[in-house]
Amino acid sequence: MRIIVHKARCQGHARCSARAPAVFKLDEAGYILPGDIDVANGEQLLAPDGVRSCPELALEIEDPPAARIVPDAILKPRTGVPEHLTTMEFATDPMEQAKITELLDREAIRDCLYRYCRGIDRADEAALRSAYWPDAHDNHGAYCGSAEGFIRFALGVFKTGPRNIHQITNILIEFINPAEAAVESYFTALQRGPDKDGEMRQMLLSGRYCDLFQRREGEWRIAERTVVYDWLEEQIPAAVLESERFGPRQPIGAPHPDDPVYALGKRRIASRGDAFSASERERRISGDDGL
Amino acid sequence: MATNPVPDHVPPEMVGDFSLFTSPGMSPTANGDPHATVACVHAGPPIFYSPWNTRAGQGTWVITRAADQRRVLQETEIFSSHRSIFASALGEDWPMIPLELDPPDHGVFRSLLNPLLSPQRVTEFEPTIRERAITLIDSIASSGTSCDVMKDFAFPFAVNIFLRFLGLPDHRLDTFVGWAKDLLHGDDVRRPAAARTIVAFIDEMAALRRKEPVDDFMSFIVQAQVEGRGLTDQEVRGIGVLIFVAGLDTVATAIAFDLAYLARNLEDQELLRNEPDRIVLAAEELLRAYPSVQMIRVARQNIDFEGAPIRKGDYVSCATMIANRDPAEFESPNTVDLKREGNRHAAFGYGPHRCLGSHLARREIVIGLEQWLARIPPFRIKEETAPITHGGHVFGIENLILDWA
Numbered sequence: 001m002r003i004i005v006h007k008a009r010c011q012g013h014a015r016c017s018a019r020a021p022a023v024f025k026l027d028e029a030g031y032i033l034p035g036d037i038d039v040a041n042g043e044q045l046l047a048p049d050g051v052r053s054c055p056e057l058a059l060e061i062e063d064p065p066a067a068r069i070v071p072d073a074i075l076k077p078r079t080g081v082p083e084h085l086t087t088m089e090f091a092t093d094p095m096e097q098a099k100i101t102e103l104l105d106r107e108a109i110r111d112c113l114y115r116y117c118r119g120i121d122r123a124d125e126a127a128l129r130s131a132y133w134p135d136a137h138d139n140h141g142a143y144c145g146s147a148e149g150f151i152r153f154a155l156g157v158f159k160t161g162p163r164n165i166h167q168i169t170n171i172l173i174e175f176i177n178p179a180e181a182a183v184e185s186y187f188t189a190l191q192r193g194p195d196k197d198g199e200m201r202q203m204l205l206s207g208r209y210c211d212l213f214q215r216r217e218g219e220w221r222i223a224e225r226t227v228v229y230d231w232l233e234e235q236i237p238a239a240v241l242e243s244e245r246f247g248p249r250q251p252i253g254a255p256h257p258d259d260p261v262y263a264l265g266k267r268r269i270a271s272r273g274d275a276f277s278a279s280e281r282e283r284r285i286s287g288d289d290g291l
Numbered sequence: 292m293a294t295n296p297v298p299d300h301v302p303p304e305m306v307g308d309f310s311l312f313t314s315p316g317m318s319p320t321a322n323g324d325p326h327a328t329v330a331c332v333h334a335g336p337p338i339f340y341s342p343w344n345t346r347a348g349q350g351t352w353v354i355t356r357a358a359d360q361r362r363v364l365q366e367t368e369i370f371s372s373h374r375s376i377f378a379s380a381l382g383e384d385w386p387m388i389p390l391e392l393d394p395p396d397h398g399v400f401r402s403l404l405n406p407l408l409s410p411q412r413v414t415e416f417e418p419t420i421r422e423r424a425i426t427l428i429d430s431i432a433s434s435g436t437s438c439d440v441m442k443d444f445a446f447p448f449a450v451n452i453f454l455r456f457l458g459l460p461d462h463r464l465d466t467f468v469g470w471a472k473d474l475l476h477g478d479d480v481r482r483p484a485a486a487r488t489i490v491a492f493i494d495e496m497a498a499l500r501r502k503e504p505v506d507d508f509m510s511f512i513v514q515a516q517v518e519g520r521g522l523t524d525q526e527v528r529g530i531g532v533l534i535f536v537a538g539l540d541t542v543a544t545a546i547a548f549d550l551a552y553l554a555r556n557l558e559d560q561e562l563l564r565n566e567p568d569r570i571v572l573a574a575e576e577l578l579r580a581y582p583s584v585q586m587i588r589v590a591r592q593n594i595d596f597e598g599a600p601i602r603k604g605d606y607v608s609c610a611t612m613i614a615n616r617d618p619a620e621f622e623s624p625n626t627v628d629l630k631r632e633g634n635r636h637a638a639f640g641y642g643p644h645r646c647l648g649s650h651l652a653r654r655e656i657v658i659g660l661e662q663w664l665a666r667i668p669p670f671r672i673k674e675e676t677a678p679i680t681h682g683g684h685v686f687g688i689e690n691l692i693l694d695w696a
Contacts, residue, residue, distance in 0.1 A: 009365070011645040014410045015635075018571070029405035030650065052633030055641055056365070126623065134619040148333075148618045 009058035162193030206231035317682030330616035364642035458507020579636035
């Protein structure tokens with residue numbers, strides 16, 4: 001990993017060095033030493049935190065063409081490592097490397113789509129936010145504006161205790177460039193909750209999320225979303241309470257943090273902060289770090 | 292309160308009714324949360340004109356996004372910090388140094404002062420800081436199960452360290468804090484009076500140290516050389532006054548806001564008490580959530596900035612408490628997340644005028660919290676008391692009675 005130092009922008013906040021002192025060396029006055037930085041293997045976990053903590057945006061990670069080394073156990077049995085290549089050669093070959101990167105990107109995009117559903121269905125603000133870039137735009141039926149505004153709108157709906165089930169199928173990912181992808185995903189949504197007059201409404205909706213995904217600092221999220229509607233069916237909500245109707249079929253899905261899925265621990269699922277740092281850490285360990 | 296006429300070049304639709312001075316929740320409020328109150332501007336446009344947004348009641352443009360504030364504060368050729376804000380209280384015109392100098396003059400003095408407060412240098416103060424914290428807290432712990440954090444800990448801790456750094460006598464702490472209070476929050480009579488007192492005091496200290504230098508900040512300044520010459524009396528005064536007013540009570544305010552947060556959020560209090568290694572990161576998040584300063588720049592030229600027709604001479608406000616709640620920069624900005632990473636908050640400003648004392652301030656806050664949590668059992672805000680908070684040019688908290696009975 002290589003870090004580009006925009007020395008002229010450094011104002012001596014020393015946040016980088018506070019995070020990773022071995023990577024970011026300061027002069028006597030507390031400003032970063034000039035020259036780009038080649039990060040040693042042992043420091044690759046902390047260095048990106050140092051980069052991200054610069055208030056002046058004076059640091060930048062150069063996109064690494066570095067070799068990724070993938071453990072044999074993962075690759076050999078199931079993927080088509082060509083006979084004439086060792087796993088090592090396969091993993092460091094630029095062509096194969098690009099394929100692996102694309103697969104990882106596709107998975108990251110899929111995860112992001114699912115996090116959105118988790119956010120809406122479990123009234124989980126962190127999961128919902130983690131699907132969008134902070135400056136994202138959302139054209140979402142009656143709502144059109146900043147994703148932040150949509151999230152605030154959703155938070156208001158969550159307070160009414162709705163029942164939502166969002167399912168994603170048919171995900172078509174087309175890369176525009178290494179950092180942008182046009183993504184079409186079909187959704188089927190069952191939605192029940194009070195309308196603005198307090199009357200219970202139930203709806204079957206189907207359509208497609210048409211998303212511009214962007215990759216920033218290695219992470220994929222939605223930058224622009226347009227929801228296209230293809231099907232709408234108003235249903236008659238059941239008059240009987242859920243607990244009665246479900247009978248012995250327990251537990252019934254609940255909002256964050258009460259739903260049983262959150263009890264699985266912080267491994268993958270909890271809130272976005274944990275989920276992300278965990279998966280990112282794993283990606284780095286198996287990937288960029290060359291471990 | 293009367294509203295100033297809006298300048299002709301400001302389109303009426305860009306005028307907002309928000310002000311750090313006059314909006315609801317900005318005057319002293321029991322159990323107030325002025326930081327959360329100002330966060331509401333993010334529901335509006337990224338830049339607007341506030342007709343009443345300085346102590347003197349002038350209008351300013353208000354920059355709400357962190358990215359735009361970064362740009363304003365970095366681009367000193369367009370946005371100047373030369374305002375003689377202190378001297379104007381005396382009807383004079385001289386800059387506080389280095390804050391009110393623009394580059395390249397700024398760099399000359401900044402380079403002179405940087406090493407005095409560098410991260411490395413601050414490490415050398417650590418034992419003194421820790422010892423001071425322990426002495427104060429042990430005395431609080433042994434004398435009861437309640438205290439007024441401002442009076443008993445935050446001020447005597449932070450101001451004492453600062454005075455020691457400057458080489459000023461500790462026993463006059465209350466006097467100095469009184470001057471600073473009058474200067475920041477006093478009326479038309481007390482403000483100029485405080486300003487005159489501070490100038491006279493700095494001049495006197497400088498004269499004393501010129502005669503008989505000791506190992507302190509003022510002796511360093513009067514003996515320093517820039518560009519092959521000694522500093523003029525006005526430069527010494529400009530530096531002395533700035534350091535005095537900028538550093539005196541800011542850390543105390545930060546510590547009080549932090550302890551108030553922890554007193555109201557017992558889970559986070561327990562987290563930091565059980566895992567003190569987290570305090571360094573947590574302190575950054577608390578700096579993000581509860582910063583205290585609004586910075587103002589003056590446009591040196593006409594510029595259309597993000598759709599706003601800023602004209603030469605217009606004031607442009609970069610309030611740290613607004614940037615720090617920007618949803619485009621911080622995920623869930625109104626949630627305090629003590630584990631937040633990559634926290635590029637604006638508490639110490641952006642650009643070449645970044646707070647010179649930030650490294651000292653950070654160490655004091657971290658050590659203050661470490662020692663407090665290690666020595667005081669789980670604490671809350673004392674029943675039937677309410678901390679009084681206020682907005683304005685510098686946000687603050689006036690009293691904080693904690694209880695751990």
